[in-house]
Amino acid sequence: HGRRPVFSPDGRSIAYWVGENLVGGRIFVVAAHGGEPLAVQSGFHGAICPLWTPDGKGLLFAGIDRPRGRIDWWFTPVQGGTAAATGAVELMRGHGMEVNPLVLTSTATNLFIPSEWKSDGSAVVFSGITGSTSNLWEISLSPGNRQATAIRRLSSGTSFEVQPATAGSAVAFASCAYKLAIWSLPFRPDEIRAAGEMQPLTQGAPQEGIPSVSADGKRLVFVSNRAGVRQIWMRDLNLGKETTLTATPGYPRISPDGSTVAYRALAGDGNALYTVPATGGLPEKQCENCGGPADFSPDGAGLLLHFTDSTNSKTAVLDLRTGARAAAIEHSQSIVAQPHFSPDGRWIAFHSHVGPGLVRLFVAPFPRASPPQPKDWIPVTEGNTIDRDACWSPDGSVLYFHSERDGFRCLWAQRLHPVTKRPVAAPASVLHLHSRRRGMRNVPIGLLAISVARDKIVFPVSEVTGDIWRMEWGETASSPAGR
Numbered sequence: 001h002g003r004r005p006v007f008s009p010d011g012r013s014i015a016y017w018v019g020e021n022l023v024g025g026r027i028f029v030v031a032a033h034g035g036e037p038l039a040v041q042s043g044f045h046g047a048i049c050p051l052w053t054p055d056g057k058g059l060l061f062a063g064i065d066r067p068r069g070r071i072d073w074w075f076t077p078v079q080g081g082t083a084a085a086t087g088a089v090e091l092m093r094g095h096g097m098e099v100n101p102l103v104l105t106s107t108a109t110n111l112f113i114p115s116e117w118k119s120d121g122s123a124v125v126f127s128g129i130t131g132s133t134s135n136l137w138e139i140s141l142s143p144g145n146r147q148a149t150a151i152r153r154l155s156s157g158t159s160f161e162v163q164p165a166t167a168g169s170a171v172a173f174a175s176c177a178y179k180l181a182i183w184s185l186p187f188r189p190d191e192i193r194a195a196g197e198m199q200p201l202t203q204g205a206p207q208e209g210i211p212s213v214s215a216d217g218k219r220l221v222f223v224s225n226r227a228g229v230r231q232i233w234m235r236d237l238n239l240g241k242e243t244t245l246t247a248t249p250g251y252p253r254i255s256p257d258g259s260t261v262a263y264r265a266l267a268g269d270g271n272a273l274y275t276v277p278a279t280g281g282l283p284e285k286q287c288e289n290c291g292g293p294a295d296f297s298p299d300g301a302g303l304l305l306h307f308t309d310s311t312n313s314k315t316a317v318l319d320l321r322t323g324a325r326a327a328a329i330e331h332s333q334s335i336v337a338q339p340h341f342s343p344d345g346r347w348i349a350f351h352s353h354v355g356p357g358l359v360r361l362f363v364a365p366f367p368r369a370s371p372p373q374p375k376d377w378i379p380v381t382e383g384n385t386i387d388r389d390a391c392w393s394p395d396g397s398v399l400y401f402h403s404e405r406d407g408f409r410c411l412w413a414q415r416l417h418p419v420t421k422r423p424v425a426a427p428a429s430v431l432h433l434h435s436r437r438r439g440m441r442n443v444p445i446g447l448l449a450i451s452v453a454r455d456k457i458v459f460p461v462s463e464v465t466g467d468i469w470r471m472e473w474g475e476t477a478s479s480p481a482g483r
Contacts, residue, residue, distance in 0.1 A: 001355035001385075004049055004110075007032065008056045008075035013078075014042070015050040015059055016045040017379070018357030019451070020386060021445045022046045022071070024262050024335055026356035027061055029078060039356075041076050045069060052122040053146075060115045060146070061077055063156040071099055073114055073124075073139075075146040086147040088114075088124075088139050090447040095137075095151060096130045100373065116166040118473075125171060132206055132228065134160040136173055151259045155471065160206075167285070169473050175467030180443060182222050185411070185431055192398060192413045192428050201458065202242075209447025212253060213237075217453030219278055220459075221245065221252040221261050221271045225242065232263055234278055245276055246283070253293040254278060257299040262303055264292040268282030273305070275320070287318060290325065295340045304328065304339050304348070315350065317366075317439055327371045329364055329460060334374075338389045340451070342396045349380070349390040349399055361388045361401060361414070363421045380423050386411075391452040400430065400452055401461070402440060409449070411441040411457065430457070438463045 002016040018217055025048035028037035032085035040059060041047050047063040053075075063074045063083070088097050094113065100113050110132060114124045123138040136154040141147065155161050157175055164173045180222035181204030186196040202208060205226035213220045220235045230249035235242045247250070250263035255278075262275045273290050274283040291307025295317065303318045305325075314330040329336050329350055339350040347363050352374075354360045359381035364372045381387040385405040392399060396416075403412045409432040415424045433439035440448065442462040450459040 002028070006050065006052060008052050009054065010056055014391055016403050019046070019049045022048055022062060022064060024353050026047045029061070041074070044083070045094070049110065049115070051114045051124065060124065071110065073148070086141060086144060086148045091139060091148050091151040091337060092128055097128045103284070107245065110163060115164050118166060119168055119311055124229060125164045125166060127164065132225065133158055134162055136161050136171065138166050158174065167237045170470055171473070172468060172470045174463055176468050177468050178206055178442065179204040179463045180447065180460050182208065182211045182458055183221065183464070185457045186455060187430065187457055191393070192415065192430065195221070196387070198431065200422045201237065204463070209443060210449050211450045211451050211460060212254045212449070213453045213456070213458045214254050215256040215453055216258065219254060219258040220458060221254045221278070223249065223252065223447065226287055231427060233262070234261065245278060245280060251292045253295060255296040256298055257300055260300065262286070262293040262296070266353060287323065287325070290318065291316070295337060297341050298343055298345045304341065306337055306339060313337060326365060330371050331374055340391050342392050343394060344396060349392060351388050351390060354383045357386065358383055359388055359391045362400065378422055379429065389448070389450050391450055393452060394454045400450065400457055402450060403427070403450070404421070406432070410460070433461070437465065
């Protein structure tokens, strides 16, 4: 499950990482001829995308430390020792970059991560977003203590300029256009197969995702930045009419009957949870510092919440009538995420990180007097790949999820025993998305979610087009030498 391998300067070792994004990522070093990998800074909450120092004695990486949860570029000796923060992320934020840990991924963009050293070893080149575009930047690092001392923009195109590669006095990079849209796949839940071809439901934007569809398949909420800022939108799938529900970003979930949308504000009052009528109206604050909405209960009176601190993650149920909260699923040493109620409200499906780069689906009974212990969780998938976001079929007999078990991010299904909810037979493929141009692999984890209605599955799909450019150091940033 290794990602982004890089040779040491002497060619004897390879550094790589496993995981999905900065949260929970792990770095390893292995001999180029093979052998037992060595974990690097395994005590970090997340560490990804290692870059060898020019002398080969250390690694630069993007990471979140414990227990403070500080996001930064860090320097660590390969043979062990304390990692030192460089201060690079502070410089990025000072130039208007919003460094989101869920955007730091293994996808084609690789934003905000240390990508390449300049040939003289004085600075590191990377790709960072300001506004709605991504450009190449460099951060100078002092040779002694590896502290970030200055930041400079290298390019100023209007597309996504990513994946820089340096050689001598030149840098090559990809200039890409990313379009994310919400798509729909008609299906027959009792047969675990598609009933037609996938079709787009929205027009798409550079950032569009987190879809949630009502149980009858008539209303869809999602996040989009098509208006220049990230907002929550609602689409009437019968009439094709779209309206904005919020002027600020949020993480939305729609109730099964399609009447109410819950969301956690991601700007301004960023720790508050709100509900708003799906047809529009004044939002109502439900709670503060209570996490983000994951799923409504079947009757719409309860809301599953998910929240993470620097060491663990938890889920809880909020009673929207009384405001009372009760723990649902939690683990003191692992990430537990994307919980979903079964249609009868008696079970919760979720995923948990079970090892470096390994995410497994589980089912646990609900309600209980106290959260079920991990030993009582029912494992649904094997735990040897990345399986996420398990959503129930309308009759509760199948879990639909996205998985990387075949090397791509595709839709799969697992049939369950009607009483015990234990898996029956092996997972079955629902939709393969193996195209480099169109698929789910390049959808950032922070925008990736699937949702199931009685007649369809909805999910975000990215479309990528682009060219490769070459630029000499010292040229005007907006005028690459050739393509």
